[in-house]
Amino acid sequence: xxxxxxxxxRFIEEMPARTMPDGAGDVVGTGFCDAIGVMIxxxxxxxxxxxLAAVHERASRPEARIALGAQRCATSDAAMxxxxxxxxxxxxxxxxxxxxxxxxxxxxxxxxxxxxxxGAMMVRAYVAGYEVWxxxxxxxxDDFYARGWHPTAVLGGFGVVAAISVLHRLDAPRIRNALxxxxxxxxxxxxxxxxxxxPFQGGHAAQGGIASVRLALAGMDAGVDALDGENGLLxxxxxxRRIDATTPADTLGRDWGILDERLNIKRYPTVxxxxxxxxxxxxxxxxxxxxxxxxxxxRAHISEKHDRVMPIHAPQTALEAKFSLEFAVxxxxxxxxxxxxxxxxxxxxxxxxQALMRRIERVVGPDDDPEFSAGARADIVHLDMADGRVISxxxxxxxxxxxxxxxxxxxxxxxxxxxxARRIGTAEAxxxxxxxxxxxxxxxxxxxxxxxxx
Numbered sequence: 272x273x274x275x276x277x278x279x280x281r282f283i284e285e286m287p288a289r290t291m292p293d294g295a296g297d298v299v300g301t302g303f304c305d306a307i308g309v310m311i312x313x314x315x316x317x318x319x320x321x322x323l324a325a326v327h328e329r330a331s332r333p334e335a336r337i338a339l340g341a342q343r344c345a346t347s348d349a350a351m352x353x354x355x356x357x358x359x360x361x362x363x364x365x366x367x368x369x370x371x372x373x374x375x376x377x378x379x380x381x382x383x384x385x386x387x388x389x390g391a392m393m394v395r396a397y398v399a400g401y402e403v404w405x406x407x408x409x410x411x412x413d414d415f416y417a418r419g420w421h422p423t424a425v426l427g428g429f430g431v432v433a434a435i436s437v438l439h440r441l442d443a444p445r446i447r448n449a450l451x452x453x454x455x456x457x458x459x460x461x462x463x464x465x466x467x468x469x470p471f472q473g474g475h476a477a478q479g480g481i482a483s484v485r486l487a488l489a490g491m492d493a494g495v496d497a498l499d500g501e502n503g504l505l506x507x508x509x510x511x512r513r514i515d516a517t518t519p520a521d522t523l524g525r526d527w528g529i530l531d532e533r534l535n536i537k538r539y540p541t542v543x544x545x546x547x548x549x550x551x552x553x554x555x556x557x558x559x560x561x562x563x564x565x566x567x568x569x570r571a572h573i574s575e576k577h578d579r580v581m582p583i584h585a586p587q588t589a590l591e592a593k594f595s596l597e598f599a600v601x602x603x604x605x606x607x608x609x610x611x612x613x614x615x616x617x618x619x620x621x622x623x624x625q626a627l628m629r630r631i632e633r634v635v636g637p638d639d640d641p642e643f644s645a646g647a648r649a650d651i652v653h654l655d656m657a658d659g660r661v662i663s664x665x666x667x668x669x670x671x672x673x674x675x676x677x678x679x680x681x682x683x684x685x686x687x688x689x690x691x692a693r694r695i696g697t698a699e700a701x702x703x704x705x706x707x708x709x710x711x712x713x714x715x716x717x718x719x720x721x722x723x724x725x
Contacts, residue, residue: 273499275410278519279403279433280446285524286399286437287392292527296711298534299397302372303707304687305364305536306357310338310377311700312540312611312690313359314724318467322355322474335381339722346381347485350431351471351478353377358470360614361593362540362690366401366532366674367408368416370473374427375400378477379434383716388438390713396434398529404430405528410505411514416461416579420508424459424472429498431480439484451493452483454504464542465583465591536672536683539609541592544577545599546672547650551664552603559662561654563605563623568655569631571600574638574647585628589614597628600652611689640668642675680708694724 313319323337326348333343338353354377357363363373379396382388388396407426408415415422432449441449456479459472487493496503498516505516539549548571555561573581573596583595592598592614601624602613618624640646649666656662669676678686684704691700699720706719713719 273496273503273517274519275499275505275516276447276450276495278521278523279406279450280443282520282523283399283403283433283436283446284441284443286395286433287440289395289524291394291398292530294530295398295527296394298529299394300708300710301536301683302364302397302534303376303710304683304704305534306372306376307339307703307707308687308690309360309362309373309540310353310357311694311722311724312362313356313470314338314340314694314722316356316359318359318470319352319356321467322352322471326352334385336384336716336721338377339380339719341721341723346385347478347481349381350378350481351474353381354474354477355470358473360540361469361542362537364534364536365543366534367405367528368422368543369404369408369427370423371401371404371430372534374423374473374477375430375434378431378481379438380716382435382438382481386438387715387717389715390710392438393713394711396437398527399437400430400434401529402523402527403433405532406520406523407505410516411509413509413511413513414576414579415508416576418508418510419460419462421459421461421463421469421472424476425457425508427473427476428453428457428480428483431477432483435481435484439488441484441487445484445487447495448492449483449487451495451497452486452491453480454493454497456480456483457504461580461582464580465586465594467590533674533677535674536678536686538670538672538686539599540611540614541599541609542581542594544573544580544646545596546670547646547667548573548596548652549599549603549609550670551650551652551667552600553607553609554667555652555654555662555664556604556607558664561604561656561662563627565657566604566627566630566654567657569600569604569627570634570653570655571596571631572634572636572647572649572651572653574640574650575635576638577646577650578633578635585625586619587616589616589619592619595628596633597631598624600631601627604654695722696725 357373586592654662
């Protein structure tokens with residue numbers, strides 16, 4: 272077994288007894304609020320209905336509620352459906368280029384309900400999952416997305432293994448086996464962006480993570496080098512062999528990634544790479560109210576990586592539009608907002624929206640953000656008007672909700688209420704937000720009222 276795996280095992284095994292760093296509970300509460308809010312908003316989406324139907328066909332063990340509703344099934348299936356709903360709208364938070372809370376929160380809630388774990392242990396589970404997942408993501412200096420991988424799907428299962436192992440208080444041998452078994456569970460590619468398979472890839476990671484822990488508990492073992500060996504997963508993901516699969520993660524538990532690299536909360540229900548450009552377009556709409564018919568050309572400046580993760584140039588459906596820079600900019604300019612009202616097939620197919628998207632030119636530059644490898648120094652949108660004028664928006668580096676420009680508590684609640692109140696009622700949504708925000712104080716998942724979408 273490699274030193275990296277051994278250091279991860281040691282960290283996870285010791286996590287139930289660790290003292291959490293100041294501020295970690297606040298980050299976890301934010302993650303729970305965001306994940307549950309967008310999960311409720313995603314209930315009833317076509318991909319959620321499909322996942323629910325598949326689970327019903329094989330339901331046999333009523334271990335946990337599905338998306339906190341009245342229906343019950345095995346925890347791994349409940350986690351999968353919850354993740355699918357939370358990721359269906361692509362409105363969920365992200366950190367280190369992975370959708371962390373949408374994967375961890377439904378998995379933790381499902382297994383914690385089955386085990387009777389309290390909120391304090393759920394916080395530890397989330398932190399463990401966050402830290403282990405981040406360590407693995409940071410080991411590769413090259414871009415997973417550039418090779419077509421969806422890292423949330425490929426690496427998220429290991430975060431889930433860490434979290435669920437903490438809830439079970441697993442010993443080191445079983446944690447090792449669970450990590451090795453998770454190697455056999457993951458997978459997901461960018462070619463599925465813009466389809467129902469993308470949220471399922473995250474759901475499958477959660478499902479596989481729980482299954483790996485359950486299999487380890489039942490006595491199944493795995494290759495000791497499955498994760499970090501010469502022929503293990505990390506090396507297989509790195510064709511140039513530049514990934515660091517050998518150095519132990521000895522700073523785990525001393526340096527906390529959850530505080531150094533916090534969650535980014537999305538302001539718009541579109542892919543994270545579009546947030547800055549959408550923000551710029553919305554600001555142009557409100558500051559200049561440009562006449563749409565008078566726009567000859569639009570130049571949208573983005574980074575190489577953001578260009579890759581927005582592969583759809585001419586979306587025809589709301590699902591495709593979530594991964595389209597052209598849509599985010601066009602919607603912001605036309606409507607002055609990029610929200611649920613714009614993320615409909617009817618709006619996407621409107622003649623004026625389609626016509627404006629065709630006038631957008633991507634200006635792709637280097638990934639030269641001084642703090643984050645994922646983006647350009649700034650994103651900006653320029654309008655070349657037919658009368659010769661140029662209207663430019665502000666340079667956007669950190670939209671409202673970014674880890675370096677966080678939402679206030681009121682803004683976070685406003686997003687949650689926009690997601691949840693329309694589905695479960697204002698009073699119920701407000702009470703649920705308060706519970707999730709103070710997740711560490713929760714006695715049991717069973718104290719969370721049953722969600723009954725209207």
